[in-house]
Amino acid sequence: MSDAISIQNLNVWFGEHHDLFQAVKNASLTVATGASFGLVGESGSGKSTILRALTGLAPQWEGQMSINGTDLTHKRDKQFYKTVQMVFQDPYASLHPRQSVDQVLSETLHLHGFKDIDNRVNKLLLDVGLGPAFRFRYPHQLSGGQRQRIAIARALAAEPKILLLDEPTSALDVSVQAEILNLLCDLRAEHGLTYLMVSHDLAVVAHMCERAAVMRNGEIVEIIEVADMRAGKTTHDYTAQLLHASANRVA
Amino acid sequence: MTTLLDVDNLWVRFPNRTGVFDAVRGVSFSLGRERLGIVGESGSGKSLTGRAILRLIRSPGIVEAGHINLHGENLLEKSEAQMRKVRGEKISMVMQDPKFSLNPVMTVGDQIIEAYRLHAKASKAEAYKKSVEMLEAVSIRDADRVMKAYPHEMSGGMGQRIMIAMMLIPNPEILIADEPTSALDVSVQGQVLSIMDKLVKERGMGLIFISHDLNLVSQFCDRVLIMYAGRIVEVCEADKLHEAKHPYTQGLLGSLPRFDAPRDRLQVLTRDPAWREAPSVEARL
Ligand SMILES: Nc1ncnc2c1ncn2[C@@H]1O[C@H](COP(=O)(O)OP(=O)(O)O)[C@@H](O)[C@H]1O
Ligand SMILES: Nc1ncnc2c1ncn2[C@@H]1O[C@H](COP(=O)(O)OP(=O)(O)O)[C@@H](O)[C@H]1O
Ligand SMILES: [Mg+2]
Ligand SMILES: [Mg+2]
Numbered sequence: 001m002s003d004a005i006s007i008q009n010l011n012v013w014f015g016e017h018h019d020l021f022q023a024v025k026n027a028s029l030t031v032a033t034g035a036s037f038g039l040v041g042e043s044g045s046g047k048s049t050i051l052r053a054l055t056g057l058a059p060q061w062e063g064q065m066s067i068n069g070t071d072l073t074h075k076r077d078k079q080f081y082k083t084v085q086m087v088f089q090d091p092y093a094s095l096h097p098r099q100s101v102d103q104v105l106s107e108t109l110h111l112h113g114f115k116d117i118d119n120r121v122n123k124l125l126l127d128v129g130l131g132p133a134f135r136f137r138y139p140h141q142l143s144g145g146q147r148q149r150i151a152i153a154r155a156l157a158a159e160p161k162i163l164l165l166d167e168p169t170s171a172l173d174v175s176v177q178a179e180i181l182n183l184l185c186d187l188r189a190e191h192g193l194t195y196l197m198v199s200h201d202l203a204v205v206a207h208m209c210e211r212a213a214v215m216r217n218g219e220i221v222e223i224i225e226v227a228d229m230r231a232g233k234t235t236h237d238y239t240a241q242l243l244h245a246s247a248n249r250v251a
Numbered sequence: 252m253t254t255l256l257d258v259d260n261l262w263v264r265f266p267n268r269t270g271v272f273d274a275v276r277g278v279s280f281s282l283g284r285e286r287l288g289i290v291g292e293s294g295s296g297k298s299l300t301g302r303a304i305l306r307l308i309r310s311p312g313i314v315e316a317g318h319i320n321l322h323g324e325n326l327l328e329k330s331e332a333q334m335r336k337v338r339g340e341k342i343s344m345v346m347q348d349p350k351f352s353l354n355p356v357m358t359v360g361d362q363i364i365e366a367y368r369l370h371a372k373a374s375k376a377e378a379y380k381k382s383v384e385m386l387e388a389v390s391i392r393d394a395d396r397v398m399k400a401y402p403h404e405m406s407g408g409m410g411q412r413i414m415i416a417m418m419l420i421p422n423p424e425i426l427i428a429d430e431p432t433s434a435l436d437v438s439v440q441g442q443v444l445s446i447m448d449k450l451v452k453e454r455g456m457g458l459i460f461i462s463h464d465l466n467l468v469s470q471f472c473d474r475v476l477i478m479y480a481g482r483i484v485e486v487c488e489a490d491k492l493h494e495a496k497h498p499y500t501q502g503l504l505g506s507l508p509r510f511d512a513p514r515d516r517l518q519v520l521t522r523d524p525a526w527r528e529a530p531s532v533e534a535r536l
Contacts, residue, residue: 042436043407144293173292173463178506178517185516200436207508207517230510245437247510250444250470 002069004162004194005031005054010063012046012053023049023058025218033068033161036188036195038205038226040242041215047198049218051164054196055086067162082112085155089167091147095139101125101150102135108157124153129183145176149183156187165197169204181208202246206230214239252283252536255425255457256304256342259317263299263481266311274299276481279317280534282425284455286448288468288489291478292503297461298347300478301427304459305344306334321425339370343418345411347430352414353402359413360398363420370421385416389446408439415446426450427459432467444471465492465503474534482531499526 012024024046031037039047052058054065056076065072067083088094095104105121114120122132128149139147148168155163165184169177181204187193199205205212206226213220214236222236234240263275275296280287289297303314306326319326321341329337338344346352354362363382367373373381379398386394389412402410411431418426428447432440448471450456462468468475469492477485477500485497495501505518 042438174465174503175292175506175520178508178519181508182517182519201508203508203510206510206513230513242437245441248470249437249440249467250448 001033002066003030004033004035004068005029005037005196006064006066006069007050007054008064010050010053010061010065012049012058013060014058020060023218024053024061026063027213027215027218027220029213029220029223031194031196033194034188034192035211036197036209038209038212039196039198039215040200040202040205040212043200045215046218047215048166051086051166051196051198054164055084056080078112081160082158083160084162084164085158085160086164086166087148087151087155087168089170091144091151091171092139094151095147097139099138100135101137101142104150104154105157108154112158114157120157124156127156127187128153129179143176144172145179148172148176148180152180152183152187156191159191161192162194162196165195167198167200170200177204184208202229202243214242252285254281254283254536255322256282257318257320257535258300258304259319261300261303261316261319262314263296263303263308264313264315266313274481275303277531278476278478278481278483278534279531280476280483280486281536282457282459283536284451284457285474286451286458286460286472286489288472288475289459289461289478290463290465290468290475290503293463295478296481297463297478298429301344301429301459301461304427305338305342307344340421341423342425342427343421343423344427345414345418345429345431347433353410355402357401358398359400359402359405363398363413363417366417367420381420382416385419386413388419389413389416390442391416407434408436408443411435411439411443412446415443419450422454423456425457425459427461429461430463431460433462433464440467465507469493476534480527482527482529483534484526484529484532486532486534497526498523 008028010024010027011022013020013022015021027050039050041047049058053061102121105124106117109117109120121135125132125134130149169180188195197208206229209226211223211225214222216238222239224234224239259279261275261278262273265272265274278300291297302308304319308314316327326337360382363385364378367378367381383394386397391397391412432443435443447458451458460472469489472489475487475489475492476483479499485495485500487495493504502520506520508517
């Protein structure tokens with residue numbers, strides 16, 4: 001069986017031809033079907049850019065990317081978004097303030113060509129641990145954690161197999177983070193999902209993933225099993241530095 | 252330990268259409284020459300507590316307290332002009348997001364020079380020299396280049412250090428730092444923390460360190476207040492935070508994924524209505 005995600009020698013640039021900035025340099029990684037893979041590294045190291053390149057939000061790229069064995073071109077079709085969905089960091093920015101939960105979910109379901117929308121909206125709300133009582137609420141009537149649950153419900157609407165998670169709990173309190181991470185674990189088990197997850201928090205990545213890539217300045221310096229990371233078995237100095245800094249926050 | 256600041260029965264209230272929302276509900280604590288952490292979830296009243304000390308709560312918000320004493324002088328009895336002096340000379344505050352605190356259309360250098368000359372009579376050349384020294388004191392290496400730069404050209408870590416440099420100009424006795432490192436990478440966090448640490452140790456400053464990050468506060472501070480729904484539910488020695496007694500504090504700690512000790516499932520906080528009702532714990536030295 002082919003890998004859920006395969007990225008080979010990926011380069012990504014931003015800007016115009018006379019002023020190009022290379023945000024990702026020759027990155028390669030594979031994520032097996034059903035696995036959960038983390039991306040860690042300092043801010044600006046290119047983690048989000050890899051997710052954005054996959055979803056077609058960073059158009060200037062070279063290299064090979066494939067999803068379930070199918071190579072990606074520079075266009076993403078409807079089928080792609082039925083397989084791959086993304087959840088962003090900021091639940092406050094990612095929901096439209098004038099759209100009710102019902103509108104967000106119904107429209108997304110409609111877009112993906114589903115017919116039994118009413119049932120599906122209720123099912124999605126149950127999936128993310130919110131009852132039908134939340135259906136007609138607006139974003140300002142929801143807490144940060146509830147908003148992130150809606151963002152996850154919206155991503156699940158298409159019944160995707162792969163979720164790209166970009167710091168999904170960084171803006172939340174730790175108590176709410178725990179609920180969302182538990183939810184993501186349950187959903188992965190129930191729906192057989194594959195995760196590619198970005199976080200600056202090593203403890204979060206270690207909790208959620210089996211393997212992770214460590215990034216610095218656009219490059220992947222090391223791909224490491226989480227078990228080895230916990231045991232301090234690193235092969236690159238930078239990974240060791242990162243581990244040390246996150247364990248000893250006070251220099 | 253000498254008490255620098257004593258806060259007695261502080262309330263912050265916001266009148267609204269349906270009544271009054273009490274955001275801070277009767278907290279009492281004191282601060283010495285120490286690193287005092289305030290932790291709690293968002294909305295628990297941490298920032299308002301910090302701002303209320305400096306009387307920075309805007310109308311219609313109301314601040315009430317028995318007293319807020321700085322060296323025994325009640326700040327609540329001071330005129331607005333006297334308060335400006337307190338803010339300029341005695342107590343400084345670093346806000347969470349440096350991008351909102353620096354003026355975007357003025358170079359960093361001009362802003363520091365202006366802040367310095369507000370405080371001390373000095374020629375431009377002297378003020379420039381002093382400003383470069385300030386930047387070097389917060390471990391900014393190419394200070395001359397930074398002086399010419401605009402805030403948007405600075406990274407988050409630089410911006411936060413510049414803010415701290417500006418706050419240090421008056422040599423304050425108390426620094427209130429509201430989530431000063433939350434937006435920074437761990438490597439930069441360490442640098443900013445060691446700057447503040449030096450000030451406490453070398454200048455005998457009192458530091459109020461507001462944060463939602465329990466691990467960080469337990470590593471960095473001397474004492475910690477844990478806030479819940481506008482009240483203090485528990486006070487403890489920072490290095491004993493992991494032995495906390497209150498179920499709320501224990502719940503927060505239990506909800507954290509641990510790098511050193513993997514767990515299958517993260518603990519979820521079940522909130523007891525009694526936590527809001529219990530009187531605020533006194534946190535005096
Ligand atoms: N739309 C963009 N235009 C120009 N530069 C960008 C853009 N998005 C990201 N970058 C730059 O690319 C680099 C990597 O960014 P990003 O992938 O967001 O980092 P991370 O997610 O690891 O914090 C950074 O230097 C960032 O400033
Ligand atoms: N200007 C305001 N008007 C009304 N309520 C406010 C205002 N500012 C803050 N609050 C409320 O007061 C509570 C405490 O706020 P804050 O001190 O900022 O919390 P923290 O810093 O612990 O996250 C929150 O519920 C917040 O929504
Ligand atoms: Mg990012
Ligand atoms: Mg705050």
